[in-house]
Amino acid sequence: MEFTAAHQAAGFRDAVRRQPGMNSSFDPHPLLPFDPTDLDRGRDPEGGAHGAFATLCAGGGTLLRDGEPLVAPIVQSTSFARDGLESTAQHRYSRESNPTVAALEAVLGRLERAPDALAFATGLAAETALLLAVAKAGDHVVCSRAVYGGTSRLLRQVLVEFGVSATFVDTTDAGAVARALRPRTKLVLVETPANPTLVLSDIRAIAAHVRRSDALLAVDNTFLTPVLQQPLELGAHVSILSTTKFVEGHSVALGGALVTRDEALRERLFFLRKCTGAIQSPFQAWLTLQGLRTLPVRIERQSAHARRIARWLAGQAEVRVVHHPSLPTFPQSALAASQHLGEHGAVVSFELDGGPERARRLLRAVKLCRVAEHVGSVETLLTHSASMTHAAVPREEREAVGITDALVRLSVGLEDPRDVIDDLDAAIQISGGAPAHEEAKRCSAI
Numbered sequence: 212m213e214f215t216a217a218h219q220a221a222g223f224r225d226a227v228r229r230q231p232g233m234n235s236s237f238d239p240h241p242l243l244p245f246d247p248t249d250l251d252r253g254r255d256p257e258g259g260a261h262g263a264f265a266t267l268c269a270g271g272g273t274l275l276r277d278g279e280p281l282v283a284p285i286v287q288s289t290s291f292a293r294d295g296l297e298s299t300a301q302h303r304y305s306r307e308s309n310p311t312v313a314a315l316e317a318v319l320g321r322l323e324r325a326p327d328a329l330a331f332a333t334g335l336a337a338e339t340a341l342l343l344a345v346a347k348a349g350d351h352v353v354c355s356r357a358v359y360g361g362t363s364r365l366l367r368q369v370l371v372e373f374g375v376s377a378t379f380v381d382t383t384d385a386g387a388v389a390r391a392l393r394p395r396t397k398l399v400l401v402e403t404p405a406n407p408t409l410v411l412s413d414i415r416a417i418a419a420h421v422r423r424s425d426a427l428l429a430v431d432n433t434f435l436t437p438v439l440q441q442p443l444e445l446g447a448h449v450s451i452l453s454t455t456k457f458v459e460g461h462s463v464a465l466g467g468a469l470v471t472r473d474e475a476l477r478e479r480l481f482f483l484r485k486c487t488g489a490i491q492s493p494f495q496a497w498l499t500l501q502g503l504r505t506l507p508v509r510i511e512r513q514s515a516h517a518r519r520i521a522r523w524l525a526g527q528a529e530v531r532v533v534h535h536p537s538l539p540t541f542p543q544s545a546l547a548a549s550q551h552l553g554e555h556g557a558v559v560s561f562e563l564d565g566g567p568e569r570a571r572r573l574l575r576a577v578k579l580c581r582v583a584e585h586v587g588s589v590e591t592l593l594t595h596s597a598s599m600t601h602a603a604v605p606r607e608e609r610e611a612v613g614i615t616d617a618l619v620r621l622s623v624g625l626e627d628p629r630d631v632i633d634d635l636d637a638a639i640q641i642s643g644g645a646p647a648h649e650e651a652k653r654c655s656a657i
């Protein structure tokens with residue numbers, strides 16, 4: 212039989228249909244004979260990386276059939292052919308669902324022992340869909356006071372226009388969450404660790420209160436990802452991820468995801484995503500899938516670097532305060548140990564003596580560390596939270612949660628931590644008024 216273009220196309224369609232996470236319900240992809248999400252397996256003491264997740268992220272978790280591509284292809288098609296009006300095809304139009312997006316969703320769901328996640332164009336698109344799904348005019352949301360500025364802005368400046376009110380509470384105190392619940396509270400949105408102060412909220416304790424009400428508990432797990440924290444296992448109803456950060460990890464793709472074991476909520480979210488057109492594009496989903504393959508190794512290594520750099524910062528005379536859950540001075544060490552899976556993430560924040568002006572000079576003086584409004588990538592990044600990520604949060608609210616104008620956020624990457632320390636060391640000296648020729652010498656050395 213002659214091999215024609217039509218056969219080739221049919222073969223491709225078949226291959227796509229059988230990609231991990233792209234299989235139709237009629238042709239399930241066989242799973243590996245072990246569960247890569249078995250949390251009880253824990254860390255491999257000899258291998259380092261979290262064994263429970265590394266296999267799944269690396270592309271495993273399903274058995275490949277003869278001739279299947281190792282890497283799921285990008286299906287950059289807006290629409291899918293149908294066998295007449297009776298078609299039961301899984302994908303119809305890419306605003307509703309798409310095979311590449313579905314491949315990402317399958318892995319993100321399995322990482323939390325949940326049905327497939329729902330992927331969105333950005334983290335904020337995911338949060339918007341969640342809010343639209345659970346709240347209508349007259350309803351109420353409880354949100355962490357220490358929360359990403361964009362989340363705060365969405366509630367304070369957008370949802371309020373639609374009659375949804377929000378109370379910002381100190382969720383490090385589970386009792387404060389319980390006291391803030393009202394009969395029409397539909398969602399409790401907690402960010403832990405909080406951006407950028409890294410204070411922790413006790414997910415188990417908050418879930419115990421929320422589950423006695425009609426509200427749902429959603430946890431923004433962007434900073435730790437399912438590799439280091441499992442919100443659904445701890446009692447939350449929904450995990451929120453800005454996949455733009457650690458999940459993708461290379462500063463090349465925006466994205467967000469919601470993971471839930473509540474099928475009715477998942478269906479409602481799927482419907483809202485279709486209605487509002489908030490789905491992630493196939494290319495962004497494909498890039499995110501590539502990043503996900505190395506997530507466990509990256510986040511563990513970056514967290515270890517962060518531990519080392521936080522320790523070094525804490526020992527510097529001119530550093531006034533350092534926040535990282537690994538430090539012995541961290542006030543919530545016991546909670547960190549019980550809630551996190553081994554490491555505590557790669558974000559550190561600190562203040563130098565000399566206030567906001569010193570922070571400004573530090574950001575000008577760094578050379579290897581880059582100043583950017585971003586976290587979670589392989590390169591080390593510095594952010595001035597008060598004027599960048601949290602500029603939309605009213606000053607008094609910012610200061611109440613410790614986001615002073617002097618606070619600097621450090622997202623530690625994969626560089627040799629000794630190089631990052633050298634860069635910070637020199638920049639701290641220069642920002643403290645080191646002579647100009649010191650800076651000139653340094654510029655020529657880098």
Ligand SMILES: Cc1ncc(COP(=O)(O)O)c(C=O)c1O
Pocket residue numbers: 333334335336359361402406431433434452453454455465466467
């Ligand atoms: C903790 C946290 N949640 C959500 C978001 C929003 O994600 P995105 O930028 O993908 O919309 C961010 C962005 O910085 C974040 O840091």
